[in-house]
Amino acid sequence: MGEKWTTANIPDQRGRVAVVTGANTGLGYETAKALAEHGASVVLAVRNIEKGQQAAARMTGEVTVQALDLTSLDSVRTAAAALRSRLDRIDLLINNAGVMYTPKQTTADGFEMQFGTNHLGHFALTGLLLDLMLPVPGSRVVTISSTGHRIRAAIHFDDLQWERSYSRAAAYGQSKLANLMFTYELQRRLAAHGTTIAVAAHPGVSNTDLIRNTPAALRLPVTWLAPLITQTPAMGALPTLRAATDPAALGGQYYGPGGRNEVKGHPRLVTSSPESYEVAVQQRLWAVSEDLTGVKFPAVQSQQNSGFYQPSIARTSPEMA
Template sequence: MTKLWSTAEVPSQAGRVAIVTGANTGIGFPTAQVLAQRGATVVLAVRDLEKGKRAAAAIAGTAPGAQVVVQRLDLTSLDSVREAAGELRDSFERIDLLINNAGVMYTPKQLTQDGFELQFGTNHLGHFAFTGLLVDRLTETPGARIVTVASIAHNIRAAIHFDDLQWSRSYDRVAAYGQSKLANLMFTYELARRLSAHGSPALALAAHPGISMTELMRNSPAVFRLGMSLFGRLFTQPAEQGALPTLRAATDPAAVTGQYYGPNGFRELRGAPVAVRSSRQSRDEDLQRRLWAESERLTGVIFPV
């Protein structure tokens, strides 16, 4: 029988610097916690500094001697993204791991500070810009990885609406979330290809947590929340389990660029982390390139690869 991958498989991270966005809650917290327990210097890149400090203290309590740093990062503001990236570049000569984990889900119609639809602006454009501003540090660091957290929702009523990326004409919060998660995968695949073409050994990978019970679910449609209350034990998993695909993408020595990890159970809802396959649409290289160009235009961040 094949051994199931668990946190016991995470190798030593001593000497490595890992940045995890949204690490004060959800699957980001156990992701950061395990990396710190394995010896990494972990940066909790969070919007709320007080919550970040409490999370850092909780992690330090389970990982004696761990180096846990809190960095303010508001992905709904490109000014904040640029400020955070600049401060991190000043603080660290090397960055080994960037885990683009933070996100919002099924929110009512709102705009970011830069006028982007909130889910697309936070989940995709904020992380796109943040990665672009740090990517040269990663390409200079041997063994570096960029892991972006996607979702099985990239299959649910999802498309990249190039004619109305910001949903200004009408708004469907489920479809808007699907667009943002589809964009996460397209970004990962295009980044992996560009890094390889650039001759960089840095890896770009993606992961999804299945259905994990976190506060991200708070804006879900009522019928979905009802289903989870009735059948949640059958189809969901705790945040610690949901973090495993991200941790495998970030640390498994056998992982290769462009890989996508998710749970191995029924419809990838829960289970142990394995390599999975995303939708055909997500792997359309023409769409990936078009989204990349539009993302550079919208954010003003041009990647050096």
């Protein structure tokens, strides 16, 4: 793919409803802003209502705010119920919000913070909203991962919550690997319906607030080098926007920056780690996630012998994003 995909390539979004988590700042803000500018009715699903309202005021178009704290399943259920009461359809659910390299801590439900927020919170939200999407032609669930999913790439079923030992980087990597496995398994389950698809994206290395939890030894060098090794949130949001709006996108695809090691650049199709495509692990993670969250997805059963689209392009080995 030689073209440089930008927001100018986003088709008219009028009549579409988009819910974007973590949309008051950074990548989520830029994603929501672009969708609203192209005519979508956008809901900013955010933890801090005041900051969400301030973000909405800086956008043009139809933009509203919904309280959502992904670290609490009670909040996820409350937010989903509120969205169901005010919306009769959802065209785009963009699972963008996340935390990175947090110190060891747990969510309100006792889950390790990164796994609980990045994966389980979004898993539950998607399951609770999916029946507003299934009847909508062209609807998409877009989940944001990271090249960090390659860090000690595994789902640690023997210690999912990192109770025996804790590594910020490995826990983050597990949560981002879970985001991809969720996307691929969800697409397998959606394949029989033919309307909604699941797509993944990653932003490369973007200069956002996520850096605040980076270990101190890395924070200063990264800050100094930021102009050289990072891209703006607006550029980092492009893979998400392409996954959400490109008419050619297929279920199970993964978009990231097209530059060297997927660090920067305009979005293109990329591949994830070999571990992310392991079907048995995807299905085991799904079952565990249902048990942990208590959320069962509506009318989407796993197709044991059904595959999903896996782009046949050269695999790259970026270090981290």
